[in-house]
Amino acid sequence: MIQFFHVYKAYPGDPPVLQDINLNVEKGEFVFLTGPSGAGKTTLLKLIFCGEKATKGQILVGGRNIARIRESAVPYLRRNIGVVFQDFKLLPHRSVADNVGFTLDVLGVPRAEGREKVRRMLKLVGLEHKADALPLRLSGGEQQRVVIARALVNDPTILLADEPTGNLDPALTVEIMDLLTQVNIRGTTVVVATHDATLLARYQKRTVRLERGQIVSDEDGVKAARRMAV
Amino acid sequence: MSALAKTAYFWRSAAGGLRHSPFVHFIAVSTIAIALFAAGLARGASRVVDNLLSSLGGEVEVTVYLAPELGEDEVHGVHERVQQLHVGDVTVVPPEAALVRLRRELGDLGEALAELPENPLPATLEVRVPAERRSPEALRTLAKELRAQPGVTAVDYGEAAVERLSAIARALRFGALVAFLVVLGTTIIIVAATLQLAIYSRREEIEIQKLVGATDRFVKAPFLLEGLLQGLLGAGLALLGLWTFGRVLGPTLGSLFAFLLGPGVSTAWVEPRTALELVAAGCGLGLGGSFVAVGRFLRV
Numbered sequence: 339m340i341q342f343f344h345v346y347k348a349y350p351g352d353p354p355v356l357q358d359i360n361l362n363v364e365k366g367e368f369v370f371l372t373g374p375s376g377a378g379k380t381t382l383l384k385l386i387f388c389g390e391k392a393t394k395g396q397i398l399v400g401g402r403n404i405a406r407i408r409e410s411a412v413p414y415l416r417r418n419i420g421v422v423f424q425d426f427k428l429l430p431h432r433s434v435a436d437n438v439g440f441t442l443d444v445l446g447v448p449r450a451e452g453r454e455k456v457r458r459m460l461k462l463v464g465l466e467h468k469a470d471a472l473p474l475r476l477s478g479g480e481q482q483r484v485v486i487a488r489a490l491v492n493d494p495t496i497l498l499a500d501e502p503t504g505n506l507d508p509a510l511t512v513e514i515m516d517l518l519t520q521v522n523i524r525g526t527t528v529v530v531a532t533h534d535a536t537l538l539a540r541y542q543k544r545t546v547r548l549e550r551g552q553i554v555s556d557e558d559g560v561k562a563a564r565r566m567a568v
Numbered sequence: 569m570s571a572l573a574k575t576a577y578f579w580r581s582a583a584g585g586l587r588h589s590p591f592v593h594f595i596a597v598s599t600i601a602i603a604l605f606a607a608g609l610a611r612g613a614s615r616v617v618d619n620l621l622s623s624l625g626g627e628v629e630v631t632v633y634l635a636p637e638l639g640e641d642e643v644h645g646v647h648e649r650v651q652q653l654h655v656g657d658v659t660v661v662p663p664e665a666a667l668v669r670l671r672r673e674l675g676d677l678g679e680a681l682a683e684l685p686e687n688p689l690p691a692t693l694e695v696r697v698p699a700e701r702r703s704p705e706a707l708r709t710l711a712k713e714l715r716a717q718p719g720v721t722a723v724d725y726g727e728a729a730v731e732r733l734s735a736i737a738r739a740l741r742f743g744a745l746v747a748f749l750v751v752l753g754t755t756i757i758i759v760a761a762t763l764q765l766a767i768y769s770r771r772e773e774i775e776i777q778k779l780v781g782a783t784d785r786f787v788k789a790p791f792l793l794e795g796l797l798q799g800l801l802g803a804g805l806a807l808l809g810l811w812t813f814g815r816v817l818g819p820t821l822g823s824l825f826a827f828l829l830g831p832g833v834s835t836a837w838v839e840p841r842t843a844l845e846l847v848a849a850g851c852g853l854g855l856g857g858s859f860v861a862v863g864r865f866l867r868v
Contacts, residue, residue: 387779410783417781427776441780443577446570488780 339365339496339527340386345395345405347381347551355381356551359395363529365495368522370538371531373548379531382548383498386529387419388412400495417445420489420526422499426481428473428488435460435469438487445492459487463517479510486517490526497521499530503537515541574786582793589766593798596762600802600853601809603755604846608810610744611842630655630707632693632714633722636663643691646719650693655710657696663689690721697725704734752853759798759857760864767791767861788862792855799854803847810846811838 340363348354356378363369371379384390385397388404397404404415428437435456442452460466463483465476473481482502489497499518503511515537522528532538538545542559586593634646643660651658661669666689671678701710707730711723767774777787 389779413778413781413783413786415781416779421779427772427779429773429776440776443573444777444780444782444786446574446577448570448573449576452573 339363339367339400340529341396341398342382342385343396343398345385345397346393347378347385347390348393354393354551356385356392359553361546361553361556363527365527366522366525368519368528368541368543369530370541370543370545371529371548372533372535372538372545373554374533377548378551379533379548380500383421383500383529383531386496386498387416387421417492418495420486420492420494420497422482422485422489422497422502424501424504426473426485428481428484430472430474433470433472434465434476434484437473437484438491441488441492447492455491456487459491462490462520463487477510478505479507479513482506482510482514483517486514486521490521494526496527496529499528501532502530503532503534508536511537512540578789578793581790582797585766585770585790585794586797589769592762592765592769593794596759596798596854596857597801597805599755599758599762600799600850601805603751603853604803604806604850605809605813606751607748607849608806608838608842608846609813610747611845612810614740614744630695630697630710630714630723630725632695632717632720633724634691634693634719635721636688636690638691638719642719646717647693649717650695650714653713655695655701655714656698659694659696661692661694663687663691666690666692702730704730752856755853756856756860759795759853760860763791763795763798763858763861764864766794791862792858795854795856795858795861796851797854798857799850799852800847801850802854803850806846806850807838807843810842814838 340361342359342361345356345359346354347356359382371382373379381390385392386399386404388407392405395405399415400418402415407415429440432440435453438459439452439456442455447455457466457469460469463486465480465483465487468476468480473484476484482505486499486502489499497518502518503514506514511534518528518530519541530537544559545555545557546553547555547557632646632650634643638646640662643662647658647660664687667681667687670689671681674681695710695714697707697710701707704727707725707727711725711727714720714723774787
């Protein structure tokens with residue numbers, strides 16, 4: 339589903355952010371991307387949804403080489419990728435339902451159909467009763483669930499989450515991670531960037547570790563959890 | 569269905585944009601309204617000037633001097649040939665009538681004409697030229713055609729006066745065009761600047777739109793519609809202003825300038841054609857401004 343071949347990313351005048359990244363994420367897989375701050379986790383996610391362009395190397399997403407993708411084709415690629423940001427990126431003056439339905443507006447889904455999809459998605463994330471509330475009136479965990487609902491409302495094949503629990507307390511963290519696991523079970527490929535070791539130990543999923551822009555380990559969940567415990 | 573839903577979204581978003589930053593849009597709408605109001609007034613004033621020029625032009629008469637040796641039948645022959653050219657009303661002025669007219673015009677000095685042994689004036693043809701052939705070029709061509717007729721010795725149409733009048737009209741039109749272009753440019757810049765502020769205030773929304781897969785066209789369309797709505801609102805306000813102006817000051821101005829307007833000339837400030845032109849201009853200004861704004865600021 340996602341393949342990186344010798345991918346580099348550098349900004350002029352700075353040391354490379356990513357170096358010689360080779361990675362293969364299968365369809366329906368759940369992958370943790372971990373490493374210290376500044377290791378290149380966010381940049382790697384950005385390369386997948388064309389938020390950044392690779393300096394060198396090839397990236398295939400759904401069989402399509404996005405290193406050579408035309409600018410005008412990027413929006414259509416993004417429609418298949420849901421993104422969950424650490425800073426939420428919610429529109430503060432729009433209701434929860436409007437924020438979730440925003441993606442459907444972009445796709446031109448008729449309003450009635452869109453409302454029904456939004457209702458179903460809010461039900462999935464347990465926020466059906468907060469449909470008319472403004473995001474700022476919600477807790478951090480609830481806001482993050484709205485973001486997940488927005489990312490999933492058009493049934494993307496890939497879900498990317500950048501530190502989705504970074505601002506949350508342990509109880510809410512579990513809530514959000516359970517939700518992401520549930521999404522993965524439904525068939526969506528999920529890539530989660532996190533530096534939270536307790537998450538890796540608890541969920542025991544494939545873990546790719548980045549350090550100074552390079553992949554230093556790529557282990558299955560059990561092995562990674564065992565190493566964490568040591 | 570998708571296109572319909574997107575169109576509905578664009579309109580909702582554009583209307584929402586107007587509500588979102590009312591003051592910014594108020595400035596843009598007011599600017600368009602003032603520019604169009606001024607254009608409407610200028611249009612009314614230009615009608616007055618055109619009417620003045622037309623009434624002065626109405627005095628343009630071409631005099632065709634015939635050879636003195638022509639007899640009455642030959643003069644009649646030339647008259648018929650000139651009439652066949654379809655140059656307007658052609659009247660024969662025999663030498664005797666010309667002499668009487670000259671005597672009358674000279675007043676006391678006219679008595680001296682009685683001392684002449686014979687009438688020195690030739691027969692002439694007076695041509696009242698229709699309005700569409702009163703331009704200097706048309707008159708020059710007409711004079712050339714008339715001079716080519718057998719029996720014609722000279723043609724006079726007050727060339728200098730016509731050229732001067734035409735130069736004044738040209739200068740007025742050029743001035744109006746320059747003023748129009750300055751107002752057009754200024755208005756587009758102001759509309760673009762206000763829309764840039766509107767775009768800036770919605771940058772978060774645009775960023776999210778892009779992240780969830782909106783195309784550039786999708787992002788830009790509501791802002792273009794916002795510009796169009798600004799233009800329509802501005803044109804509506806300008807028309808309301810002109811209508812009010814016509815109701816309040818129209819009769820006074822009409823009576824003040826009655827001598828220029830002449831009989832049967834409309835003094836209405838909002839005619840259907842003017843209204844359509846102003847609405848079209850408003851849409852053009854709004855869209856022009858929004859094109860500049862999205863082109864400069866929405867490089868998404």
